[in-house]
Amino acid sequence: MLIRTPADILPSEITPQAHYEGRRRFMAQAGSIALASAIPGGPALAGSLGPLARNPFSTQEEPTSRKAITTYNNFYELGTDKSDPAENTHRLKPNPWTLRIEGLVNKPRSFGMDELMKIAPLEERIYRMRCVEGWSMVIPWVGIPLATLLKQVDPQGSAKYVEFISHYDKATMTRGVLDWPYNEGLRLDEARHPLTLLAVGLYGDTLPIQNGAPVRLVVPWKYGFKGAKSLVTIRLTEKQPLTAWMKAGPSEYGFYSNVNPEVDHPRWSQATERRIGEFGKRKTLMFNGYGEQVASMYSGMDLRRFF
Amino acid sequence: MTPTSRQITGLKLALFALCLSPAALLLRDLQLDQLGANPIEALTRASGEWTLRFLLITLAVTPLRKYSGLHWILRFRRMLGLFAFAYGAMHLTTYVWLDQFFDWQAIVRDIYKRPFITVGFAALVIMTPLALTSNSFAIRKLGGRRWQALHRAIYPISLLGCLHFWWLVKKDITAPLIYTLITVALLGLRAWWREQERRKQLAGGYLPKQSFNGKIIRIVAK
Numbered sequence: 343m344l345i346r347t348p349a350d351i352l353p354s355e356i357t358p359q360a361h362y363e364g365r366r367r368f369m370a371q372a373g374s375i376a377l378a379s380a381i382p383g384g385p386a387l388a389g390s391l392g393p394l395a396r397n398p399f400s401t402q403e404e405p406t407s408r409k410a411i412t413t414y415n416n417f418y419e420l421g422t423d424k425s426d427p428a429e430n431t432h433r434l435k436p437n438p439w440t441l442r443i444e445g446l447v448n449k450p451r452s453f454g455m456d457e458l459m460k461i462a463p464l465e466e467r468i469y470r471m472r473c474v475e476g477w478s479m480v481i482p483w484v485g486i487p488l489a490t491l492l493k494q495v496d497p498q499g500s501a502k503y504v505e506f507i508s509h510y511d512k513a514t515m516t517r518g519v520l521d522w523p524y525n526e527g528l529r530l531d532e533a534r535h536p537l538t539l540l541a542v543g544l545y546g547d548t549l550p551i552q553n554g555a556p557v558r559l560v561v562p563w564k565y566g567f568k569g570a571k572s573l574v575t576i577r578l579t580e581k582q583p584l585t586a587w588m589k590a591g592p593s594e595y596g597f598y599s600n601v602n603p604e605v606d607h608p609r610w611s612q613a614t615e616r617r618i619g620e621f622g623k624r625k626t627l628m629f630n631g632y633g634e635q636v637a638s639m640y641s642g643m644d645l646r647r648f649f
Numbered sequence: 650m651t652p653t654s655r656q657i658t659g660l661k662l663a664l665f666a667l668c669l670s671p672a673a674l675l676l677r678d679l680q681l682d683q684l685g686a687n688p689i690e691a692l693t694r695a696s697g698e699w700t701l702r703f704l705l706i707t708l709a710v711t712p713l714r715k716y717s718g719l720h721w722i723l724r725f726r727r728m729l730g731l732f733a734f735a736y737g738a739m740h741l742t743t744y745v746w747l748d749q750f751f752d753w754q755a756i757v758r759d760i761y762k763r764p765f766i767t768v769g770f771a772a773l774v775i776m777t778p779l780a781l782t783s784n785s786f787a788i789r790k791l792g793g794r795r796w797q798a799l800h801r802a803i804y805p806i807s808l809l810g811c812l813h814f815w816w817l818v819k820k821d822i823t824a825p826l827i828y829t830l831i832t833v834a835l836l837g838l839r840a841w842w843r844e845q846e847r848r849k850q851l852a853g854g855y856l857p858k859q860s861f862n863g864k865i866i867r868i869v870a871k
Contacts, residue, residue: 407686414686422821425685475819477687519821590820609816610763611755618686622750 391464391484391543399537399635400468406479408545410618415552416473417571419508419515419524427552433514434572436549436556443491445577446501451494455556459542461494462486466546467539469562471569472601472630478615483560484543489534497530497578504533505583506559507575520586526559526570527583527597529639537562537635540573563632565599596649600640601630605649651721664725668732671699672739689747696740697769701814701828703733704807708835727783730803734780737773765816772809775802804839807832 417427420434441458444450453461464484472478492504510523532538539560542549549555554571561568567587577583587595594608603613603626614623629636640648652660675695678684684691707729714722749756759766779800781787788796811832814825 410686418821422823424687477690606762609765611759614755616687616689621689621747623748 390547394466394484394546395463397465397467400466400482401470401480401631403468403470403480405468405482405545406618411479411481411544412550412552414618416475416566417552417554418519419510419522419572420552421516422519428550431551433511434509434551434555436551436572439556439574441557441573441576443495443576443578445505445579446498447578448496448498449494453491455542458491458540458557459486462490464543467541467560469537469539469560470630471560471562471566472615472626474565474567474595474599474607474612476610476612476615477618478626478630479618482545483539483541484546484549485539485541485560487536488538488540488559489536491540491576492534492578495578500580501578502530503579503582504528504530505575505577505579506570506573507577508570509572509574521589522586523574524570524586525583526568526585528561528568529582530578531639532561532636535636535639537632541569563601563629563636565601567595568599598640598645598648600636600645600649601626602628602645602649604628605646657721657724661725661728664728668703668728671695672736689743693740693743693748696736696743697814698824700733700736700740701807701810703729703736704803704810705828705831705835707733708803708807708832712835712838731780731783734776737776741770741773765813768809768816769813772806772813775806775809779803779806804836808836 413428414424415427416424420427420430437455439455440452442450442452464486466482466484468480468482470478471481504527506526508524512522515522528538541554541558541560542556544550544553549558554569557573558571559569559573582597585595585597588597606612612626615626616623627633675692679688679692682688707726710722710726710729714720745751745756749759760770761767779802782791782796782799791799811825811829814828815822818825
């Protein structure tokens with residue numbers, strides 16, 4: 343006998359906190375916009391990134407609460423339990439910070455955070471985030487498209503891939519578990535895709551340390567671990583980079599790691615996910631629901647083989 | 650010093666409350682929304698770890714008794730074993746109800762396809778007859794020897810529990826490694842006792858007590 347799970351409960355019925363957070367966010371934004379227009383050229387609110395450009399890629403779904411986004415993190419350098427990163431923020435100093443873009447580019451250079459945040463207007467991007475472990479969130483990121491940064495350094499014709507390397511300090515951060523520093527990789531066309539974001543903020547404020555301060559990668563159609571945190575180097579290469587998770591478990595983590603409900607992790611199913619803050623599970627969408635934008639990049643590819 | 654049976658009863662009541670407290674604290678935290686952003690995961694993880702802890706505590710009773718000479722602590726073993734089963738049942742309930750919401754198709758698929766769920770489920774299935782025979786009536790019915798043989802299933806159960814934990818973690822195996830080392834130590838001790846016994850027999854220094862043959866040996870207190 344087949345007993346169907348009941349239809350998803352309306353988020354509005356079970357996430358009053360999100361509503362509450364949403365209203366607060368609206369008021370804070372309205373306040374910051376009012377203040378910014380009242381004091382022309384004046385400083386933005388403390389810790390606030392000021393008025394942000396909206397983007398059509400943003401989802402209309404209710405964002406996950408700020409509390410959940412900032413206390414439930416996978417950031418192994420700061421500890422392997424979900425609650426560890428928020429408790430170990432002292433282990434990472436995001437100021438001063440330099441991000442170096444190098445490799446197969448005609449104009450390699452380093453960016454300070456101030457310079458980086460000025461190469462394009464900061465945008466709010468509310469994206470779904472699907473973790474490979476089977477849970478998901480809706481996160482209001484603030485950032486710039488990675489493509490604008492890549493344009494600045496003028497990639498050479500031979501560049502095919504982009505490698506992202508995270509900060510690692512052996513003295514203060516987790517030893518063992520993964521081969522440090524953490525690194526990730528994208529194909530150049532994936533890196534240039536307008537959805538791919540270099541995030542510097544969250545909920546209108548600068549990025550909290552546990553979320554990958556001061557600058558991290560966000561690739562919403564791939565599993566969360568592709569979004570390398572606290573970036574220090576972006577390197578353009580001809581060969582496909584070998585990522586930290588590929589080294590840790592080649593049969594479990596592939597280079598592409600596109601969200602795909604039909605290709606299970608060898609040890610658990612990827613067909614469903616639990617949205618943090620919700621009770622029931624929901625079906626996982628192909629490419630995390632961004633298929634319309636990204637599916638064409640993978641046409642003709644066997645996604646079981648290139649998982 | 651051996652406690653009187655009144656004192657044992659008092660100690661049993663205290664132990665019962667103590668064993669129940671992790672569940673009580675979990676339910677309180679759940680109610681106060683103190684279990685973090687993913688309470689269902691936290692509940693599943695905690696009930697699973699308490700199952701494993703109670704299995705190891707139960708396995709520790711015999712060595713503790715042997716080395717401390719406190720023979721009466723054996724009288725708490727049944728309760729400890731039953732708590733292991735109770736936390737295991739809570740773990741399964743969390744998974745079936747809160748995690749999968751009675752999606753039997755998904756549950757059956759999980760048990761069939763995911764090795765870590767297969768071994769965890771197997772451990773709980775094997776635990777069930779042990780819990781059902783945890784009474785004096787069953788011991789009489791089965792006979793001491795057969796009862797004991799059945800209850801030795803706790804050895805593979807605890808190993809399956811460790812494997813279940815090991816296979817589910819993504820990369821940081823610290824916690825399952827600690828449980829496994831303790832399990833291996835507790836089981837290794839028994840293997841070592843057996844080996845000692847065997848050598849004693851080979852050396853001819855051991856005379857089996859014929860008078861026990863065919864009789865029921867009472868191994869659980871009245």
